[in-house]
Amino acid sequence: MTEPSQTAQLPSAQAASTQAASTQATSTQRSQAKANRRQALLSAAAALFALEGFNRVSLEDLGAAAGVSGPAVYRHFAGKQAVLGALLLSVSKDLLDGGRKVVADADGDLAALGGLVAFHVDFALSNPDVIRVQDQDFSNLAGEDQAEVRTLQRSYVELWVDVLAGLHEGTESAELRMRAHATFGLINSTPHSVRSHGRRIGVRRARPLLESMALAALMAPVILPEP
Numbered sequence: 589m590t591e592p593s594q595t596a597q598l599p600s601a602q603a604a605s606t607q608a609a610s611t612q613a614t615s616t617q618r619s620q621a622k623a624n625r626r627q628a629l630l631s632a633a634a635a636l637f638a639l640e641g642f643n644r645v646s647l648e649d650l651g652a653a654a655g656v657s658g659p660a661v662y663r664h665f666a667g668k669q670a671v672l673g674a675l676l677l678s679v680s681k682d683l684l685d686g687g688r689k690v691v692a693d694a695d696g697d698l699a700a701l702g703g704l705v706a707f708h709v710d711f712a713l714s715n716p717d718v719i720r721v722q723d724q725d726f727s728n729l730a731g732e733d734q735a736e737v738r739t740l741q742r743s744y745v746e747l748w749v750d751v752l753a754g755l756h757e758g759t760e761s762a763e764l765r766m767r768a769h770a771t772f773g774l775i776n777s778t779p780h781s782v783r784s785h786g787r788r789i790g791v792r793r794a795r796p797l798l799e800s801m802a803l804a805a806l807m808a809p810v811i812l813p814e815p
Contacts (some may be wrong), residue, residue: 626664628654630678633671638717642672642725672725673733679718680740683711687747697754704748705771705802712778712798713791719776745769752806763810771802 632653636645647668648658665671690707694700712719729737748768749761756764775798 625654625656629656629661629664629671630675633675634715634717634721637672637675637725638720642668642721642728669728669730672721673729675718676722676726676729676737677733677740679715679722680737680744683708684740684744684747686711687744691747691751697751700751701748701755701806702799702803704751705775705799705806708772708775709795709798709802712775713795716778719778745772755807767806771805774798774805775802 629650632650633645636649636653640649645668646658647661650668650671651658651661654661661671665674686707687704690703691700694703726734726737745765745768748771749764752764752767753759753761778794778798
């Protein structure tokens with residue numbers, strides 16, 4: 589038989605377990621809601637900074653675009669410069685992590701290069717606002733954020749250089765690095781190049797065109813002028 593004391597404890601233990609599960613679920617929901625609001629602020633920042641420029645956007649503008657009050661932004665970021673830092677740092681980390689996964693999953697250097705090109709084209713077509721912000725407002729980052737973004741981006745470039753080294757044997761790293769940077773310039777021009785006289789080129793057409801051009805640039809032979 590079950591002891592009376594044990595019988596009395598069973599409902600209490602079950603209630604405690606239920607309460608703990610409910611508390612955990614509530615905490616998870618709050619954390620997710622906070623993460624969603626933070627991401628909404630970053631998305632709003634990308635659009636506003638791209639359109640108006642960092643210096644012309646206020647915290648009130650950011651909050652309004654994300655559906656919160658200006659002061660509420662401080663619950664997620666220390667200030668406007670911190671928003672800019674979080675935006676460019678998160679994108680730089682995503683690029684590096686995504687690029688590493690592409691290379692790790694690829695079967696050989698040629699497949700890795702094709703995967704990197706497709707990955708970067710997808711990024712550029714999906715994030716034209718972020719590309720504009722990087723181009724025009726990088727200097728507005730705090731010093732530490734500038735250094736970290738540069739470090740992440742250098743690592744991303746070297747990922748491409750390592751793959752290119754297997755396809756251009758005997759070529760100096762400086763030349764391979766130049767190929768990578770030139771290709772980034774081509775692909776990252778999408779905020780401008782996908783529009784022609786105010787008309788937008790469809791992604792379905794732009795994607796294969798950009799991928800073909802990028803691969804051609806990366807694999808182009810070097811033709812030296814005759815002496």
